[in-house]
Amino acid sequence: MSGNTTKVEQPREAAVGKKAVAGASGLTTGQRIQDSVVKYGFIAVTVILFIYFASTEPAFATQVSIFQMLKGAAVTAILGLAVMFTMVVGGLDLSIGSTAGLSVQLAAMTMVFYNLTGSTAVAVVIVGGLVVGLLNAFLIVVCKIPDLLATLGVMFVIQGAKLIPVNGQSISSGMTLRNGNTAPGKFTADFLKIDRGFIGKVPVPVIIMLVLVVLAWFVLSRTTWGRVMYAIGANPEAARLAGVRVGFYHGLAYVISGLLASIGGLILVSRIGQGDVNAGASSLLEAVAVALVGTSVLGMGKPNAWGTLLGALLVSIVLTGLTMKGFQYYHQDTAKGLVLLVALLFSFTISRRKVRYTPAT
Amino acid sequence: MPDLGAATVAGAPATGSPVLELDDITMAFGTNQVLKGVTVALTAGRVTALLGANGAGKSTLIKVLSGVYPDHGGTVSIAGSPVVMESPLAAARHGIQTVHQRIDENIVPGLTVAENLVFEEIIRGEIPPVRSLRRLLPRARDIAATLDLGWPDSVLTKDVFELGIADSQLLLLARALSQRPKVLVLDEPTSTLSASEVERLFALVRRLRSEGVAVLYVTHRLSEVRELADEVVVLRDGRISNRQEAPFEMSAVVRAMLSESVLEQSHDLVEQRGEVVAIGLRGVQLLPRCAAIDLDLRYGEVTGIVGLIGAGKSELARGIFGVDHLRSGSMTFEGRPYRPRHSKDAVRRGVYLVPEDRAAEAMLPGWSLAWTSTLPFLGSVSRAKVLSAAKENKVGRDVVDGFGVVATGPSQPVDALSGGNQQKVVVGRWMRAAPRVLLLDEPFRGVDIGARGDISHQAHELAAAGACVVVLTSDVEEARGVADRIVVLAEGEVHLDNYTSEIGDDAIITSMSEVA
Numbered sequence: 001m002s003g004n005t006t007k008v009e010q011p012r013e014a015a016v017g018k019k020a021v022a023g024a025s026g027l028t029t030g031q032r033i034q035d036s037v038v039k040y041g042f043i044a045v046t047v048i049l050f051i052y053f054a055s056t057e058p059a060f061a062t063q064v065s066i067f068q069m070l071k072g073a074a075v076t077a078i079l080g081l082a083v084m085f086t087m088v089v090g091g092l093d094l095s096i097g098s099t100a101g102l103s104v105q106l107a108a109m110t111m112v113f114y115n116l117t118g119s120t121a122v123a124v125v126i127v128g129g130l131v132v133g134l135l136n137a138f139l140i141v142v143c144k145i146p147d148l149l150a151t152l153g154v155m156f157v158i159q160g161a162k163l164i165p166v167n168g169q170s171i172s173s174g175m176t177l178r179n180g181n182t183a184p185g186k187f188t189a190d191f192l193k194i195d196r197g198f199i200g201k202v203p204v205p206v207i208i209m210l211v212l213v214v215l216a217w218f219v220l221s222r223t224t225w226g227r228v229m230y231a232i233g234a235n236p237e238a239a240r241l242a243g244v245r246v247g248f249y250h251g252l253a254y255v256i257s258g259l260l261a262s263i264g265g266l267i268l269v270s271r272i273g274q275g276d277v278n279a280g281a282s283s284l285l286e287a288v289a290v291a292l293v294g295t296s297v298l299g300m301g302k303p304n305a306w307g308t309l310l311g312a313l314l315v316s317i318v319l320t321g322l323t324m325k326g327f328q329y330y331h332q333d334t335a336k337g338l339v340l341l342v343a344l345l346f347s348f349t350i351s352r353r354k355v356r357y358t359p360a361t
Numbered sequence: 362m363p364d365l366g367a368a369t370v371a372g373a374p375a376t377g378s379p380v381l382e383l384d385d386i387t388m389a390f391g392t393n394q395v396l397k398g399v400t401v402a403l404t405a406g407r408v409t410a411l412l413g414a415n416g417a418g419k420s421t422l423i424k425v426l427s428g429v430y431p432d433h434g435g436t437v438s439i440a441g442s443p444v445v446m447e448s449p450l451a452a453a454r455h456g457i458q459t460v461h462q463r464i465d466e467n468i469v470p471g472l473t474v475a476e477n478l479v480f481e482e483i484i485r486g487e488i489p490p491v492r493s494l495r496r497l498l499p500r501a502r503d504i505a506a507t508l509d510l511g512w513p514d515s516v517l518t519k520d521v522f523e524l525g526i527a528d529s530q531l532l533l534l535a536r537a538l539s540q541r542p543k544v545l546v547l548d549e550p551t552s553t554l555s556a557s558e559v560e561r562l563f564a565l566v567r568r569l570r571s572e573g574v575a576v577l578y579v580t581h582r583l584s585e586v587r588e589l590a591d592e593v594v595v596l597r598d599g600r601i602s603n604r605q606e607a608p609f610e611m612s613a614v615v616r617a618m619l620s621e622s623v624l625e626q627s628h629d630l631v632e633q634r635g636e637v638v639a640i641g642l643r644g645v646q647l648l649p650r651c652a653a654i655d656l657d658l659r660y661g662e663v664t665g666i667v668g669l670i671g672a673g674k675s676e677l678a679r680g681i682f683g684v685d686h687l688r689s690g691s692m693t694f695e696g697r698p699y700r701p702r703h704s705k706d707a708v709r710r711g712v713y714l715v716p717e718d719r720a721a722e723a724m725l726p727g728w729s730l731a732w733t734s735t736l737p738f739l740g741s742v743s744r745a746k747v748l749s750a751a752k753e754n755k756v757g758r759d760v761v762d763g764f765g766v767v768a769t770g771p772s773q774p775v776d777a778l779s780g781g782n783q784q785k786v787v788v789g790r791w792m793r794a795a796p797r798v799l800l801l802d803e804p805f806r807g808v809d810i811g812a813r814g815d816i817s818h819q820a821h822e823l824a825a826a827g828a829c830v831v832v833l834t835s836d837v838e839e840a841r842g843v844a845d846r847i848v849v850l851a852e853g854e855v856h857l858d859n860y861t862s863e864i865g866d867d868a869i870i871t872s873m874s875e876v877a
Contacts, residue, residue, distance in 0.1 A: 243708035
C-alpha cells in the first residue's frame, strides 16, 4: 500500500471535494435509496433468510437450533475478529487458520502427552498464539516483509512444524506413543467444557464470542488504540507524521490476531476432543470472508467487530438452513462463497462511498 | 553572449511561422476552472518561457499539450490545422515531446538505462517485446550520443535506478530528442541539475533553437528566462497575465506572477525579530556530499526557508520533526540537546510539522474533521485510553471556528472539503495545540488565494505570540509574503540568511541557484 503512493493532482482533488459537498447537501431520491440499500441491505438479507428458513423448516427457529447456530458461528466469528484487527491496520493475517491448528495440537499435547491440567493447556495455547503474533509482528515491522507474504510464510511453517513432534499423526487419548507406551493423559473434563458447557442456558462458546466481539468493538471504536490502528490502515505515512508509533501498533494488531486465533483454536479443539492434524486448515478463508462481509455492514466501509459477527451469523444461518433443507455438505462452500460475493456487491458495487479496505500486497 | 544564437535565428525568415497554436484553451476539474482561456503560439526556432506561481495552471497547460487531458476546451493547431491530442502517443505523433518535471513517473524502474532510452520505440511496438539487450544497445548508444552523454555500455546496461536524479533527467531529455520533435516542452528541467549540467542543457537548447525546434521552457528561475528565452508568457490563476518579447522587463514579469493576496499581505505584515533560539542546528549535513551547516531557528519570528526542489528543505524539516535521521551533526531545543528518535518525541515537545504533500502525508481517506484534528493529540481527548466524542467534537469545532474552515461541522470528512480548506484543517490542528516550533513545508501548494492569506496571517500571529514558525518553500514570493527572515538553501547549504526587508528578490533568486 505504501509502495505506490500516487501523487494526486491538486485541482482534481479539490474538484472531487466540491462535488462531494454538493452531494451531501442535496441527495437525489435514487441516491438516498442507494444509501439505505448499502446500509441496511445486508442486515435485511440476513433477516429475510432467517424468516424464510424459520417459516419453511419448523426445527429451524427453536431455542436449541438458534443456540446451535450461534455456537456454530463462534469459531468463525473469533477467527474473523483476528483477521479483522490486521485488516484494520491495512494488512491481512493469513496465518490465523494454522495458528488455530497449532492451538489444537498444543492443547492435545499438553493434556495427552504430558498429562497436565486443562488450565495449563489453555495457558500453553494462549502463549503459543502470542508467540505466533509476535513472530508475524517481527517479520512485518522489523524485517519489513509485506504483511501478506510474511504471514503466508508463517502459515506454512506452522502447518508443517506442528506435525513434527507427533510424526504427522493426530493426538487422541490412549494413543500409542513412539516408544511403544500408551499416552499417559487425556482431554480433561474441564477442558471439554469450553465447548460443551453452558452458563445458564447459553453455551460457553457463544458467551466467549459475544464478550470478544464487545471487547473488540470497544477497543476499536472507543479507545485511542483502535483509533490509531484505523489511522494506520487509512494512511500509514499520515499517521507517522501525526506522531503515531506506526510500527508498534501495526505489530500489536498481529499480536492481538495471534491471541484471538488461539482462543478460536481452543474452542475448536475442545469441540473435536482430539488433536486433529487437519483442524483449522479450512478456517482461514472463512474467517477472511466473514471479516470482509463485515466491512459492508451498515455501510461502514471499513473492518468492524459487529459486522464480522453478523457475517459469521449469516454464514451459520445459511449453512444450518441448507442442511435442514437436505443439501449435502459439499454445497456449503458454494453457499459461503455466494454470501461473500453478495456482501462485496453491497460494499464495492452499490456503495457510492469508497471502501476503505484494500489489502496490502 | 546568450543573445548570439537568438539574434541569428529570430532573423531567419524560415523559422518565423507558428508550429503549434493554442487557442482559448480551457480546462476544468469538476467545478475547479484551472485554465480560463489561454492563447499561445510556439514558433519554430524560438524559446518561449512559461512562468507562473504554484497552482497558476502551468502543469495543466503542459498536460493538455502532451495529450494527458484530451477533454480540454479550445483548439490546438499544428502548422495551422486543428488536431486532437487524445493521448500522449498522439502528441508524440504530432511531433510534441515533453520532459516532465517528475522524473520517477517517467523512468521505468527495473529496466536498464538502455531500455529506458529506447522506451518510445518499445511502446510503439517498433522493437519486439523480446529483444535482447545486445540488440537494443546500438540504438541506445545513438540516442545517448545526441546529448553527448558519454555513457559507456557499462552504464547503459545498469539498472536505471542506479542513475542519479540529474542523469535520469538527461536520460529523459535524450529520449525526447531521439524522436526529433518539432516542439519540445521542458518542465523545470534545471531543478535537479548542477551548474555544469545546466550549462550543457542551455547549450543544447540553443542548438535545438538554431535547428528550428520550438521550445516551451517552464521554469521558476528568472535568470534562466533572461539567458535563454526569446519570449516570455506568464500565467496567473489560469490566465495569461503578461507576455513579452526579449529584452524583458523582469519587474513586470514578477508582478504578473504574484498573486494579489501576497502583494496585499506583504504590506500588512510588520517584520518581527526574535532573539531566543528555539532549535539550533550544529554541523548538520542535509544531503549526501554537501557541507555541514549551522542554523538557529528563533522564537518570535517567521523564518522562511527558501530553496529549489532538492535543496534539502524537506530533509531539514523531517530531521527536526524526528521522522528522518540527520546524516550528521547535532540539534538543540531551547539550549538542551535534542535528539528526536520518532515524530512522537517532537510532538511531545510542541515541535510540529505540516508535511509537503497533503494527500500522501496528511490526509486520512474518509476521516472526519474531528478525527483528523485529534489524531496527534489523542491523549488530550481521552481518559485511560477511552476517547471522549464530546471532547473530539470540541477540538473539531475549534479548528473550524479558529481557522475559518468552510465545512458543515466536525463530522464532515476532510476529503469532501476544497483543497484550501483541507490545508486549513491540517495546519489548524497543529496551530491550536500551542506549538513551540511549527514547521510548514510548502503550506501554500494547491491552496487558493484566500486560504493562503489566512494561513500566512495565522503563522504571523503565532510568531507574534512567541512561537517559532518556519515556512519552507520553493517560491520566493510566498516566502517574502509570510516570512520575517529568509534563509536560502541551495544543495543542502545555507547561502543567505537575512531579514526580509533587507534583501531583494534578485539576491534571493541568485543565491537559490548558486551551486558549489
